[in-house]
Amino acid sequence: MLVLSGYVMAGEIYQCSDYAATGFTGRDGQYRHTNFTKETFKMKIQDDRNISIVYSDLKYPQGYICFTPYNGNSVAEDLNILNTKSCVHENQNGYYFNFNVDNGKYILFRGSGYVSNANSVSTRIGNCTKFNP
Numbered sequence: 001m002l003v004l005s006g007y008v009m010a011g012e013i014y015q016c017s018d019y020a021a022t023g024f025t026g027r028d029g030q031y032r033h034t035n036f037t038k039e040t041f042k043m044k045i046q047d048d049r050n051i052s053i054v055y056s057d058l059k060y061p062q063g064y065i066c067f068t069p070y071n072g073n074s075v076a077e078d079l080n081i082l083n084t085k086s087c088v089h090e091n092q093n094g095y096y097f098n099f100n101v102d103n104g105k106y107i108l109f110r111g112s113g114y115v116s117n118a119n120s121v122s123t124r125i126g127n128c129t130k131f132n133p
Contacts, residue, residue: 012045014128016053016106023122024114029112036122043099043128051087051097063090064097103130 001070018038024031044052064087089095093095113121
């Protein structure tokens with residue numbers, strides 16, 4: 001929690017928890033479906049509207065660069081996604097995070113594992129609520 005002390009000073013802070021976490025794990029080129037341990041994390045919507053995510057076991061926040069889908073297009077209003085963020089990890093490592101500010105729902109996709117011969121690929125869905133320190 002000490003790591004978060006400077007992190008939670010300004011901006012919108014959310015406490016987030018996975019509802020489900022599933023994907024594939026691999027060994028020796030063979031992948032099989034699996035469920036992952038659910039995670040919790042804190043998320044900050046920064047002044048530039050990008051986000052940072054902090055997991056309790058990581059020292060530094062993970063940064064995501066965010067966009068508004070269909071920005072400036074009437075499709076966003078038709079689909080009721082005006083307050084939705086579509087974000088890519090700042091390191092462009094195959095991690096994607098989508099978040100709806102109105103209902104708190106998110107999806108986090110970690111998708112580079114299979115392509116880069118790493119161990120896993122995962123999709124996590126869950127909910128975030130505003131955090132009041």
